[in-house]
Amino acid sequence: MLTLVSTSAIASPSDLIRVAVPIGVGIASAAYLTMKAMNKYDSSNADMPIPTVRIRPGDTSNDAEYDEDNDLFLARCEEEYGLVFNCSMKNQYLTVISGSLVREIFMTEELNFMDAVDEINGFRTFETSVLKSKHGPDSREIHEIVRDDITPFLPMFIPRIMEQLTTIVDDQLGHCENKLIEKPLGIFQDMVAGAMANVFMGPKIAKDPKVIDSFIQCTYDFAEVVGKDNNKKFWRRFKIRTKYGYMNPLQKHVRILTDAAAPVVLERRREETEAAENGVEYVRPLDILQRLLDNFDKYGFVDLEDICGHLLILVIASVHTTSDSSSNMCYYLAAFPECIDTLYHEQQQVLDQIEKERQASRQKKLESGEVVTEQGFEDTELDPKNDRDLSTSAIKRMVYMDSFIREILRCRTERLSLAHLARSDVKLSNGMVIPKGRQVHVNIRSVHQGFDNQDEDPTEFRPWRFVGKPKSATKISKDFLRFGMGRHACPGRFLAILEMKAIGSVIVSKYSKIEIQDRSKTKKALFCELGIPADTGLIFTSRH
Numbered sequence: 001m002l003t004l005v006s007t008s009a010i011a012s013p014s015d016l017i018r019v020a021v022p023i024g025v026g027i028a029s030a031a032y033l034t035m036k037a038m039n040k041y042d043s044s045n046a047d048m049p050i051p052t053v054r055i056r057p058g059d060t061s062n063d064a065e066y067d068e069d070n071d072l073f074l075a076r077c078e079e080e081y082g083l084v085f086n087c088s089m090k091n092q093y094l095t096v097i098s099g100s101l102v103r104e105i106f107m108t109e110e111l112n113f114m115d116a117v118d119e120i121n122g123f124r125t126f127e128t129s130v131l132k133s134k135h136g137p138d139s140r141e142i143h144e145i146v147r148d149d150i151t152p153f154l155p156m157f158i159p160r161i162m163e164q165l166t167t168i169v170d171d172q173l174g175h176c177e178n179k180l181i182e183k184p185l186g187i188f189q190d191m192v193a194g195a196m197a198n199v200f201m202g203p204k205i206a207k208d209p210k211v212i213d214s215f216i217q218c219t220y221d222f223a224e225v226v227g228k229d230n231n232k233k234f235w236r237r238f239k240i241r242t243k244y245g246y247m248n249p250l251q252k253h254v255r256i257l258t259d260a261a262a263p264v265v266l267e268r269r270r271e272e273t274e275a276a277e278n279g280v281e282y283v284r285p286l287d288i289l290q291r292l293l294d295n296f297d298k299y300g301f302v303d304l305e306d307i308c309g310h311l312l313i314l315v316i317a318s319v320h321t322t323s324d325s326s327s328n329m330c331y332y333l334a335a336f337p338e339c340i341d342t343l344y345h346e347q348q349q350v351l352d353q354i355e356k357e358r359q360a361s362r363q364k365k366l367e368s369g370e371v372v373t374e375q376g377f378e379d380t381e382l383d384p385k386n387d388r389d390l391s392t393s394a395i396k397r398m399v400y401m402d403s404f405i406r407e408i409l410r411c412r413t414e415r416l417s418l419a420h421l422a423r424s425d426v427k428l429s430n431g432m433v434i435p436k437g438r439q440v441h442v443n444i445r446s447v448h449q450g451f452d453n454q455d456e457d458p459t460e461f462r463p464w465r466f467v468g469k470p471k472s473a474t475k476i477s478k479d480f481l482r483f484g485m486g487r488h489a490c491p492g493r494f495l496a497i498l499e500m501k502a503i504g505s506v507i508v509s510k511y512s513k514i515e516i517q518d519r520s521k522t523k524k525a526l527f528c529e530l531g532i533p534a535d536t537g538l539i540f541t542s543r544h
């Protein structure tokens with residue numbers, strides 16, 4: 001197993017941010033436990049000010065030290081300052097919260113995630129410019145759409161998702177021997193965008209290349225205008241609001257989605273009217289567009305363009321996060337080739353088992369006379385040709401695949417992330433007060449790589465760590481924050497994990513070997529930050 005230690009072979013600071021666990025983590029964690037035992041900052045210290053991390057001589061902020069080895073830096077801070085400390089980073093003075101106090105960030109509505117996202121990238125300016133129905137800053141309709149109109153229907157989407165994923169893999173990778181794909185992210189974007197377009201807007205609209213292009217491109221357009229620069233907060237906000245408040249590239253994508261949806265919606269209306277006139281039941285198409293049309297009043301939509309604006313926000317939340325994570329998963333398959341064998345073996349066992357169960361069900365029906373001959377099963381639920389499909393049931397049973405994905409997400413999550421903004425002065429349970437207007441960042445290292453929170457070897461990638469444990473990849477817990485926590489925890493995680501498992505299953509079913517083009521870039525590729533693609537390709541070889 002590769003130990004996820006930092007390496008001096010990685011050159012640029014931004015590379016170093018992505019490399020997970022530091023050499024000094026053992027020492028640092030021991031120190032952290034000692035600090036906890038001493039309870040330096042317990043609740044009796046009610047007036048204890050938040051300590052400020054000293055800046056390394058020669059530096060003007062803590063950025064460079066963090067960039068060099070983010071785990072080592074955070075471990076040092078935990079050791080010297082405890083669970084809460086202030087840093088000068090990202091052109092601001094921000095507060096970092098670690099370990100057992102992290103939960104309080106997610107449980108306090110006054111520490112707000114969307115306010116921080118808005119402060120960082122001006123998200124609300126874009127949101128309001130593409131949504132015609134106006135909602136307050138705390139509205140939850142996007143969350144509710146995902147929770148109520150996507151998640152409950154996921155099992156029904158799987159056959160379509162699988163078909164889409166398989167077609168794209170066959171078209172773009174196909175049967176091959178040592179085929180180099182220099183930019184694999186592109187293939188995963190096509191897979192995820194195709195699958196999401198199918199789920200969100202139905203198979204017909206998902207065939208429109210302009211729609212697929214919008215599903216992929218809108219996140220880039222959004223990222224390009226908000227940038228990743230660290231301008232002073234006020235000027236960034238001012239620039240975003242004045243420049244993009246009324247006219248921004250996202251509106252073009254809303255128009256593309258609306259133009260594609262309009263004829264389909266009219267056709268659906270016509271069919272519904274016709275069904276009513278003929279006294280037959282109208283079979284509602286299964287996609288989110290239809291769910292939103294049916295819940296038009298509940299969500300207070302204004303028109304179809306407004307619905308498409310909401311779909312676009314969902315696309316921004318879902319397509320890039322899921323395709324980036326899926327692409328990263330393939331780098332892990334390449335870095336840990338023995339995982340491909342284990343996952344393939346699991347897949348075959350699961351499919352064997354399902355095939356047997358289906359044969360037994362058919363036998364039962366034949367014996368009872370419910371079905372007379374084997375041919376009677378054709379085009380039914382129990383059609384033998386579907387016995388070895390990667391079905392919802394098959395994917396659910398793949399516990400090794402699930403553990404593999406959770407472990408990747410645990411190892412890769414950026415060490416300082418999930419910023420929240422204080423809406424008012426917020427007092428933590430240890431007595432420290434976060435002042436209004438302060439950005440609070442979660443010290444993911446203390447949770448995902450902390451000896452306190454993880455079972456064993458938290459600094460190592462152990463793909464089967466969660467097998468046999470009640471910790472599926474979608475399960476939020478105090479030791480797993482990839483999808484946040486509490487009221488605002490990512491409602492799309494069920495779809496994201498389902499797609500990642502589906503993609504992983506398709507890949508291991510078709511390819512027996514994946515290699516990283518430039519092996520010296522392995523660690524960098526495994527830990528590349530969301531939004532920054534790995535700068536080396538993948539080489540695929542099919543199963544024979």
Ligand code: HEM
Pocket residue numbers: 106113114140142143146150314317318319321322325418481482483484485486487488489490491492493495496
């Ligand atoms: C691997 C893929 C994904 C990752 C890593 C991810 C991660 C996150 C995180 C960290 C949050 C903030 C949680 C918090 O504040 O506690 C979030 C929020 C959210 N995510 Fe995801 N997400 C992913 C995929 C998706 C998908 C597929 C969808 C939609 C179908 C989605 C929709 C949302 C929404 C609507 C929110 C805002 C929830 C709220 O504020 O109440 N995400 N996501």
